[in-house]
Amino acid sequence: MRTTRRVAAAVLLVATVGLVIAASSSAAQDRPRPREAxxxxxxxxxxxxxxxxxxxxxxxxxxxxxxxxxxxxxxxxxxxxxxxxxxxxxxxxxxxxxxxxxxxxxx
Missing domain, CATH: 2.60.40.10 (Immunoglobulins)
Structure with a gap:
């Protein structure tokens, strides 16, 4: 039972880190480019x-x-x-x- 909880916690941690990375990369793409010559x-x-x-x-x-x-x-x-x-x-x-x-x- 403890092994299952550890595996679940590790999967949850990896999923959270993946979502944070995906959100930060999409935010970087949404930034407006400078409109200067x-x-x-x-x-x-x-x-x-x-x-x-x-x-x-x-x-x-x-x-x-x-x-x-x-x-x-x-x-x-x-x-x-x-x-x-x-x-x-x-x-x-x-x-x-x-x-x-x-x-x-x-x-």
Whole structure:
């Protein structure tokens, strides 16, 4: 009788663990994917370029930001551009001297 209870408890434990794993994997699949365009930013000297492609069905608005390395060199922001579904855009900005960092924001 004790063996039957142990087997039943082990089966119940395995079933519970299986349900928890199945629930967590289905919850991960139900999470919405980010609806942003995929952007690749490159910096060469004093020039920054961002290439963005939007694989999503909705539009995304992207803007390139450049932070210049020198204190006297003004930081630059490109104008925001709307990237429609399956569209590709290229954004470019520059500093007078070196670039500290460049990034793309989404709206």
């Amino acid at each position: 995929a952007c690749n930013t490159t910096v060469r000297g004093s020039h920054a370029t961002a290439n963005c492609f939007n694989p999503n069905p909705g539009a995304d608005r992207v803007q390139l930001h450049v932070e210049c390395a020198r204190w006297w060199d003004p930081d630059m922001d490109a104008r925001p551009v709307e990237v429609g579904p399956a569209q590709y855009v290229r954004l470019a900005e520059r500093c007078w001297k070196e670039i500290r960092k460049a990034w793309v924001s989404h709206r």
